[in-house]
Amino acid sequence: MKAPVSAQEMKEIEKTAASRGISYLTMMENAGIAAAEEIIKEYKPEGKIVIIAVGKGNNGGDGYVVARLLQAAGAMVMIIMAEGLPVTDSAKINFDRCLQCGIEVVQYEPQTSDPFFQGADFIVDAVYGAGFHGSFREPAASAIRAINASDAKKIALDLPSGLNADTGECAPDAVQADTTVTFARLKKGQTTAEGLQLCGKLVLKDIGLE
Numbered sequence: 001m002k003a004p005v006s007a008q009e010m011k012e013i014e015k016t017a018a019s020r021g022i023s024y025l026t027m028m029e030n031a032g033i034a035a036a037e038e039i040i041k042e043y044k045p046e047g048k049i050v051i052i053a054v055g056k057g058n059n060g061g062d063g064y065v066v067a068r069l070l071q072a073a074g075a076m077v078m079i080i081m082a083e084g085l086p087v088t089d090s091a092k093i094n095f096d097r098c099l100q101c102g103i104e105v106v107q108y109e110p111q112t113s114d115p116f117f118q119g120a121d122f123i124v125d126a127v128y129g130a131g132f133h134g135s136f137r138e139p140a141a142s143a144i145r146a147i148n149a150s151d152a153k154k155i156a157l158d159l160p161s162g163l164n165a166d167t168g169e170c171a172p173d174a175v176q177a178d179t180t181v182t183f184a185r186l187k188k189g190q191t192t193a194e195g196l197q198l199c200g201k202l203v204l205k206d207i208g209l210e
């Protein structure tokens with residue numbers, strides 16, 4: 001198996017792939033397809049309630065792709081934005097695609113959103129991935145507490161939100177995942193005992209970068 005990488009090393013691998021003609025949008029689509037395949041195989045979400053919690057970066061972008069694919073697979077999907085609208089180009093495109101598919105996308109608001117987290121069969125954690133640093137700030141902090149408080153099975157994309165990709169340091173209240181689907185390479189933070197524990201079952205998926 002290839003060596004685990006830091007967030008910066010992952011960015012370099014993505015940059016090299018981009019220079020070979022794989023667009024960032026394709027990388028995001030491949031990541032979403034890989035995660036959705038694993039969720040469908042492992043959890044059979046057809047007819048189940050799936051809440052996708054998204055951040056504003058590319059991890060959130062992966063979440064928008066997963067939302068579209070799980071809806072196509074027959075799940076009842078709703079997206080909750082924990083940090084507002086997407087800010088990266090690829091995430092914005094996938095946000096628009098979700099709207100075009102008629103997927104409900106709402107802003108996290110504790111009173112209305114927490115019951116959705118409580119009633120979900122599955123929660124996909126796409127709030128933060130390799131770009132996370134520091135500690136949680138509101139409103140994401142409350143959304144992440146609600147995710148952890150839910151009995152739903154939790155699937156994290158790339159890393160559980162709150163796990164530092166480089167150091168394995170875990171923010172207080174970091175998402176405790178049942179399964180983490182990580183893309184292209186393991187991240188260094190997933191090799192520490194605490195980081196690995198937070199990931200639950202860790203699944204590495206090739207997304208065609210190397």
Ligand SMILES: NC(=O)C1=CN([C@@H]2O[C@H](COP(=O)(O)OP(=O)(O)OC[C@H]3O[C@@H](n4cnc5c(N)ncnc54)[C@H](OP(=O)(O)O)[C@@H]3O)[C@@H](O)[C@H]2O)[C@H](O)CC1
Nearest residue numbers: 027028057058059128129130131132133134135158183184
């Ligand atoms: N590995 C691959 O080949 C691919 C990975 N993809 C996915 O992209 C993410 C990494 O995306 P990135 O946009 O770099 O980072 P994140 O989405 O994890 O988060 C970045 C945003 O979150 C903000 N942030 C970070 N920490 C905090 C915090 N403590 N509080 C509030 N906000 C925070 C950050 O803002 P800053 O300006 O403060 O840095 C960003 O806005 C990777 O994990 C994969 O899931 C791609 O899909 C392509 C293929």
Ligand SMILES: [K+]
Nearest residue numbers: 125128157159
């Ligand atoms: K995540």
